[in-house]
Amino acid sequence: MxxxxxxxxxxxxxxxxxxxxxxxxxxxxxxxxxxxxxxxxxxxxxxxxxxxxxxxxxxxxxxxxxxxxxxxxxxxxxxxxxxxxxxxxxxxxxxxxxxxxxxxxxxxxxxxxxxxxxLFVNPFTAFAMVQESGVQAGQWLMLTACGSAFGKMVIQLCKQKGIQTIGTVRRDDLNEELKALGLTEIINTETENMAARVREITGGAGVSCVLDAVGGHTASEAVKCLGKGGVMLIYGLLSLQDPTINVGLMIFRELTIRGFWLTDWMRRVDSKTRQEVAQNVISMLASGQIQxxxxxxxxxxxxxxxxxxxxxxxxxxxxxxxx
Structure with a gap:
């Protein structure tokens, strides 16, 4: 073979x-x-x-x-x-x-x-991370590198759940497609100040959660976008650079920053949760609700x-x- x-x-x-x-x-x-x-x-x-x-x-x-x-x-x-x-x-x-x-x-x-x-890597990760984020309908979730296949999956899933989304991009060629999928707001990190735009979008409250795949400077700036008690879930390091974390923000906004790896999540949750995610993934993909x-x-x-x-x-x- x-x-x-x-x-x-x-x-x-x-x-x-x-x-x-x-x-x-x-x-x-x-x-x-x-x-x-x-x-x-x-x-x-x-x-x-x-x-x-x-x-x-x-x-x-x-x-x-x-x-x-x-x-x-x-x-x-x-x-x-x-x-x-x-x-x-x-x-x-x-x-x-x-x-x-x-x-x-x-x-x-x-x-x-x-x-x-x-069927497995992106859909399961998207469902699991949105669940782990704890973000509810009407709240804000932010994702970096949102033009990726995973990012598009999260955008569509959040739209289904009524969660408002902010996505970061480095170029504007996919903006119309991302908006059509349900992305609420787009920030171009090459031309806009991420933290300032998030404050403007959220009325100063910040986002409840950030899903970060980039690390480096992008993740460092994304931490500033979290509101009180916010959570950042890091699932990738596309920049191959570690972020610099503002400890003062972590203390006074009571922030949580932790990693996410689907392999460990699958081991950690019970079989009922895994089956529910599998059924949801298959149902939404088979019906065409998520592309x-x-x-x-x-x-x-x-x-x-x-x-x-x-x-x-x-x-x-x-x-x-x-x-």
Whole structure:
């Protein structure tokens, strides 16, 4: 079978390659999945660079999620071969991969592969983070780098819940699309003072929560946008720079700043909560209430072009790998 691998960590476009490997065999509690499609997420790029919470065991496969057909089930697995599932695990950029049966989510026939491939990372993270934020209908939630696939998901989800949103961008080419999705206000961080604009938008109250994916200067400025008792959830570090935190603000506004990682959230919450999130995600995606656009599709042999495209500024949709 053909699969994407890397033998050293580094820039994805320089080290990823498609190679031939023997067909893997599922162990107890595992299934072998014939992969139909897999997205390229920021977490995948970070993993290949050894900058993620899970460290690669070299040589390593790549890609954390996808959609496929269960090809073979290991001992103790009740999922029948032939079932189309969303799955998560290391090595999704491949013709076949091994996944644990607990990571499988059967998907309805009406859901296209392009949507089902994105079922786990962004939708689950969006639902979980909006839940963790504690922001209620009518309150303000702010998200940095809001033009990302994750940002668009959060915007649409908040619109469904009646939560007002402020999103930051560095260019204005996606503003109309973001507004159409339901973003309440947009701040261009290259031309506007973030904290001043937030005070203006919120009548001086500040936002209840910030979801930050950037770190660095952007996160430092975003802390200033939090109102009394506000919370910042940091889930990414696109700038690869740590923020500088104003301790005085933390003390006198009683702010909370903490990280968020979906892997730990999935371990922490009970099975009922996980099932509720899964049902909500599937329902909203299958009904079309939330859109997950795809900009381009590449083969395994085109993995270098695919990862280069995924890191291109100004994208409006996800990049998929299709074996």
């Amino acid at each position: 053909k699969t994407v691998e890397f033998e050293i960590t580094g820039k994805p476009a320089e080290i990823l390659r498609a190679v031939e490997r023997p067909l893997p065999e599922p162990g107890p509690g595992e299934v072998r999945v014939k992969v139909l499609a897999s997205p390229i997420n920021p977490s995948d790029i970070m993993f290949v660079q050894n900058l993620y919470g899970i460290r690669p065991q070299l040589p390593s496969g790549a890609g954390f999620e996808g959609v496929g057909i269960v090809d073979k089930a290991g001992e103790g697995v009740s999922v029948q071969p032939g079932t189309r599932v969303g799955f998560s695990g290391v090595g999704a950029w491949s013709e076949y991969t091994i996944a644990h049966h607990r990571s499988l989510i059967p998907v309805p026939d009406t859901m296209p592969d392009e949507v089902a491939a994105q 997950l656009p795809v900009e381009a599709t590449y083969s395994l042999d085109q993995i270098v072009e695919a990862v280069e495209h995924s890191e291109r500024h100004g994208r409006w949709g996800k990049i998929l790998v299709k074996p």
